[in-house]
Amino acid sequence: MKEAHIINLLEERPAPEWDERERAMIEIHIADCADCRRAYRAAMAAADLLGARANETIEPSPFFNARVMAALREKQSPAASTLAAMWKAARALIVSMAAAVALLVGLTLWISGSQSQPLETAESENIYSAEWVILENGDPDDLTYGEIMTTLYEVVAYGEDK
Amino acid sequence: MFDPAAIRRPLEGALLQERYEQASDLDLARLARKGGEAAFEEIMRRYGPRVFRIASRFFRRREMVEEAAQEVFLKIYTEIASYEGRGSFEGWLARIATNTCINLLRAAGRRPESSVEDLTEDEIEWLERKTARSNPQPSSVESRLVAADLAEKLLETLPVDDRVALQLIDGNGLSVKEVSDMTGWSESKVKVKAMRARRRMRQALEKLLEGNTRAESAGRI
Numbered sequence: 001m002k003e004a005h006i007i008n009l010l011e012e013r014p015a016p017e018w019d020e021r022e023r024a025m026i027e028i029h030i031a032d033c034a035d036c037r038r039a040y041r042a043a044m045a046a047a048d049l050l051g052a053r054a055n056e057t058i059e060p061s062p063f064f065n066a067r068v069m070a071a072l073r074e075k076q077s078p079a080a081s082t083l084a085a086m087w088k089a090a091r092a093l094i095v096s097m098a099a100a101v102a103l104l105v106g107l108t109l110w111i112s113g114s115q116s117q118p119l120e121t122a123e124s125e126n127i128y129s130a131e132w133v134i135l136e137n138g139d140p141d142d143l144t145y146g147e148i149m150t151t152l153y154e155v156v157a158y159g160e161d162k
Numbered sequence: 163m164f165d166p167a168a169i170r171r172p173l174e175g176a177l178l179q180e181r182y183e184q185a186s187d188l189d190l191a192r193l194a195r196k197g198g199e200a201a202f203e204e205i206m207r208r209y210g211p212r213v214f215r216i217a218s219r220f221f222r223r224r225e226m227v228e229e230a231a232q233e234v235f236l237k238i239y240t241e242i243a244s245y246e247g248r249g250s251f252e253g254w255l256a257r258i259a260t261n262t263c264i265n266l267l268r269a270a271g272r273r274p275e276s277s278v279e280d281l282t283e284d285e286i287e288w289l290e291r292k293t294a295r296s297n298p299q300p301s302s303v304e305s306r307l308v309a310a311d312l313a314e315k316l317l318e319t320l321p322v323d324d325r326v327a328l329q330l331i332d333g334n335g336l337s338v339k340e341v342s343d344m345t346g347w348s349e350s351k352v353k354v355k356a357m358r359a360r361r362r363m364r365q366a367l368e369k370l371l372e373g374n375t376r377a378e379s380a381g382r383i
Contacts, residue, residue: 011364
């Protein structure tokens, strides 16, 4: 057994669970094997550290029970539960309102986007409107044939509607 | 109109209050389930130290231990209806306490492994004593405190489940079966986690001890 390394044994069970035979085997092995000796020393140090940590215990403070009972009452109080229910309902309402606002904003943007294109087209197509002829062009002698025809067409159409 | 029950009721209450201390765990659990605050207070009085001992295994700062213990009792109160008296009340409570602490530890997260290398002077001295065979560790309160600090540093780098298995078995001397009962994990899971934690802890300490020996030799040169 002298040749077999003891690292598996160190990892398998805690030191207090090793029996006499295992302890003797470890002692013989670490006398010649530097790696296992190092591992054994580290395992012993770990056992000491864990033992020291396990001895630390904190006792309840005198007000601990009162604090827990207060927390329990707070948890159970109707005011707290009403507030919680109100918040729950309000949260659902806020979420649905936010969703509705987002939907409206989306729809508005979509509609304005789809309407702006035809308006621009209409403007570009109908640049010789009656208003344009009167307000922008000033002197009717400078009008082109196209401008005159468009203006005439609008006046006729307006007259027919009337 | 004279109502004898009206007089009897407070008397019964007072008698009951006096009997809480003698009441069995199951009776207290039944009363607490019906909203009996005095019964629950008796449970806390009876098992407060036990819950604190469990929480102290996982947390070191008083405020953390108290917070964990409060969380445990609030959970016990809400889950007391599920205790039917089949197993021991203490076992049921220990299981809730252990699992609550494990969840709190998980929420706190792990410490990076590199942080273990930042040792204090006292911790280095503790390791030096450990390296020198002829110089045994003093068993003073200070030395134990230093060892507990170093242990905590190393434990914080381990995965939470591994840490729990190692602490409960190697630190607190519990059997694999006891840890399995407390955590609800299978015995083979407990064994694997403890083995893995033992290896990691040993390797981390080997590194620290080796670094210490090297520093010592360099100092001698």
